Amino acid sequence: MHGDAGCFHCSAALPEGGVIDHLIPISRGGVSTVANMRVVCVPCNASKKDQLMDEWNPLSRLAAPCCQGVPTEVAALALPSQSVQQRSG
Incomplete structure (x- = not known):
């Protein structure tokens, strides 16, 4: 489930x-399956809390040290819309 991808x-x-x-x-209602779990940084996990991907505003986490420098357009557009299949490589 996790390599060196970050x-x-x-x-x-x-x-x-x-x-x-x-x-x-x-x-x-989620389950602990490989398809539903991803490895994330602590600030992103704390920011997302119990929200679904389409409910979470990734801009709320840009102040976290790990996320500084993430282009706003990536945070606002790319991250919430990417599906499990697109990211699971």
Whole structure:
């Protein structure tokens, strides 16, 4: 599920391995399957909380140290619209 790709949401390096994010949160009916879990940085995980990908505003996490320098257009447009299949490589 995780290689050296970095955070699923912002591509930040994950020197300590990151944390697991459920694309569909457990609290919203998601399950712990490979298709629903991604490795992310702590700031992105804390920012997303229990939101679905289309509800989450990735701009809210741009102040996090890992995400500084992420182009606004990438954060605003690319990240929330990318599906599991597009990102799972």
